[in-house]
Amino acid sequence: MPALQETTPQWANFLDLKNDVMPYLQFGGATISATETAQLQETIDMSCQWVQDYLGRPIAPTKFWRRFSGWTGLNGSSVMLPYYPVLEVQKVVEYWGSSGPHELLEQTPANQGGQEVFQLEPLTGRLIRTFAGLVQRPWFPGSRNIEITWIAGYNPIPATIRRATLELIAHWWRNTQQASRSAPTPQGYDAEVGVPGMWAAVPHRVVALLSPLEQIGMG
Secondary structure (H helix, E strand, O other): OOOOOOOOOOOOOOOOHHHHHHHHOOOOOOOOOHHHHHHHHHHHHHHHHHHHHHHOOOOOOEEEEEEEEEOOOOOOOEEEOOOOOEEEEEEEEEEOHHHOEEEEEEOEOOEOOOOOEEEEEOOOOEEEEEEOOOEEOOOOOEEEEEEEEEEEOOOOOOHHHHHHHHHHHHHHHHHHHHHHHOOOOOOOOOHHHOOOOOOOOOOHHHHHHHHHHOOOOOO
16 A cells, blocks of 8 residues: 555545436436446546535545644644544554654543543544543644544535535536537526526536535635
């Protein structure tokens, strides 16, 4: 297995062609060619990526690895993970200068552990350094001396995100594939997107469903 690296997010798909998209597009029992299947899968890939880029967060459970700096001071007890909600923290390692790495364990009221522990706020991505007894303490000071591996995303996927993504897929498929092969799509359903003759890449209804979940901040 290759070593973990700090890279740009590699978004994963959260909709399946046969189980999610084809029923939504009302293919029924019809078969589609290999070329159409490839085109539709590319539309799914693009749509899932666009939604996660727009929201600034993963939807499908996605693994991340990052280094953070430990500091003392007012906010020295917290590290904010850039991608959340957090489904699982797999590993936290704190380097104590020349003393080397110290792996930390998650602390809960039922399992308070010793001195090398942390707490997690899953919905905000906040990791809090703690002592035994559920008491906050600063992270060990250093530059990029904290390594964290975690999985963020949704399980299950919220219905609003599923519907918005399906609508985006349908919009692109009908306007770039079906319309180009047969006849233009019926007027009315996509009339909201703009002036007649103009084609918007993302319908307003998709943005309306997604905007309440948009993540504001650094990635």
